[in-house]
Amino acid sequence: MITTPHGMLAGGPLAIGPGATATAAEERAIVRLRERLAGEAAAAGILDVAYRTVDTPVGSLLLAATPGGLVRVAYPAEDHDRVLDQLASRVSPRVLRAPARLDRAARQLEEYFAGRRTSFDVPLDMRLASGFRLAVLTRLTAIGYGTTASYAAVAAAAGRPRAVRAVGSACAANPLPVVVPCHRVIRSDGTLGGYAGGTDVKRTLLELEAAA
Amino acid sequence: MRREPFERVVERFGPMVLRVCSAVVGPAAAEDAWSETFLAALRGYPRLRPGSSVEAWLVTIAHRKAIDQARAAARGPVPAGGLDDLAGPAGPAGPAGPAGPAGSDGIPGGRESELWADLRALPLRQRECVAYHYLAGLPYAEIAAIVGGSAAAARRAAADGIAALRRTYLTAATTRQEGRT
Numbered sequence: 001m002i003t004t005p006h007g008m009l010a011g012g013p014l015a016i017g018p019g020a021t022a023t024a025a026e027e028r029a030i031v032r033l034r035e036r037l038a039g040e041a042a043a044a045g046i047l048d049v050a051y052r053t054v055d056t057p058v059g060s061l062l063l064a065a066t067p068g069g070l071v072r073v074a075y076p077a078e079d080h081d082r083v084l085d086q087l088a089s090r091v092s093p094r095v096l097r098a099p100a101r102l103d104r105a106a107r108q109l110e111e112y113f114a115g116r117r118t119s120f121d122v123p124l125d126m127r128l129a130s131g132f133r134l135a136v137l138t139r140l141t142a143i144g145y146g147t148t149a150s151y152a153a154v155a156a157a158a159g160r161p162r163a164v165r166a167v168g169s170a171c172a173a174n175p176l177p178v179v180v181p182c183h184r185v186i187r188s189d190g191t192l193g194g195y196a197g198g199t200d201v202k203r204t205l206l207e208l209e210a211a212a
Numbered sequence: 213m214r215r216e217p218f219e220r221v222v223e224r225f226g227p228m229v230l231r232v233c234s235a236v237v238g239p240a241a242a243e244d245a246w247s248e249t250f251l252a253a254l255r256g257y258p259r260l261r262p263g264s265s266v267e268a269w270l271v272t273i274a275h276r277k278a279i280d281q282a283r284a285a286a287r288g289p290v291p292a293g294g295l296d297d298l299a300g301p302a303g304p305a306g307p308a309g310p311a312g313p314a315g316s317d318g319i320p321g322g323r324e325s326e327l328w329a330d331l332r333a334l335p336l337r338q339r340e341c342v343a344y345h346y347l348a349g350l351p352y353a354e355i356a357a358i359v360g361g362s363a364a365a366a367r368r369a370a371a372d373g374i375a376a377l378r379r380t381y382l383t384a385a386t387t388r389q390e391g392r393t
Contacts, residue, residue, distance in 0.1 A: 029243060030227055049217075093215035096219050
């Protein structure tokens with residue numbers, strides 16, 4: 001008939017407690033509050049890593065940016081949760097889902113996948129690459145849309161013609177795939193070589209660029 | 213030092229902190245309290261000692277923010293939103309009727325709003341101890357470290373608060389029941 005005293009605060013009709021299920025009103029409030037937190041954190045200069053995802057023909061891409069620029073693009077195959085963990089330990093644990101900072105990069109990626117964009121114009125934060133790998137990645141932007149270069153040619157261009165394998169690992173560890181076009185580096189015999197997003201994705205990107 | 217992305221802390225503890233804020237400062241001021249708590253937590257997050265209790269840390273911040281809000285309310289003009297009940301034990305539930313202020317809409321029958329109203333009728337210390345134990349799940353030793361005093365005193369305050377809530381809630385429930393028949 002009436003609620004038992006114990007039911008009131010332990011899983012009864014009000015179901016309050018640390019494990020209580022959120023009500024619809026609470027969920028709406030939380031969505032609103034998380035957006036507000038992202039905005040206030042950015043304004044206060046304490047949003048060290050903002051991220052969002054963007055849907056593309058090659059799957060959902062994770063985009064992450066520091067105040068300095070786009071710092072990471074990741075394929076689903078790389079496991080977005082793991083990538084966020086890496087960002088937390090290598091850049092800063094102040095990581096929030098905050099789409100605003102990534103609007104421009106997301107829009108340019110959508111244009112790229114629609115065949116309407118041949119180069120990217122967003123600031124890049126290259127802090128996740130260093131040394132020879134960084135030197136290799138910097139060279140890649142010189143490989144134009146719709147063209148390819150061999151690992152050997154990139155090694156020569158980077159000043160270490162014998163470092164063909166090192167070029168391969170620099171491409172494999174590219175923190176900004178698609179935007180820094182490591183997919184345009186293929187083997188001297190014309191076969192594709194490896195790719196962080198999988199060889200199929202590499203082929204899709206090259207076909208997209210050849211068709212446009 | 214390894215620490216998980218802050219987004220996951222918000223994901224896991226956001227709803228709990230909102231309930232704690234609603235209970236302690238009232239539903240109308242809860243969203244501002246939540247925002248201030250998580251903004252301060254984000255700021256301090258890189259310095260949080262690994263292995264420490266994240267919920268106790270968040271509740272500690274929320275507790276301090278509630279004290280700041282109450283002080284500001286006592287000093288100057290009260291901003292829009294019900295901070296008026298923070299100064300001390302409130303009388304009868306006051307303006308927060310079952311119609312429910314922000315944060316408690318959409319609950320069938322408005323029973324949750326009634327619970328918040330009942331909570332707000334408790335003295336501040338009881339409200340805090342009830343919220344930190346029953347909503348945040350903190351042990352009394354940690355609650356004592358946050359609110360001051362001993363663990364036994366925190367336990368007693370929570371017990372008194374729950375007893376008072378049962379009295380008022382059951383009375384209301386009985387009245388409602390009788391009203392329907």
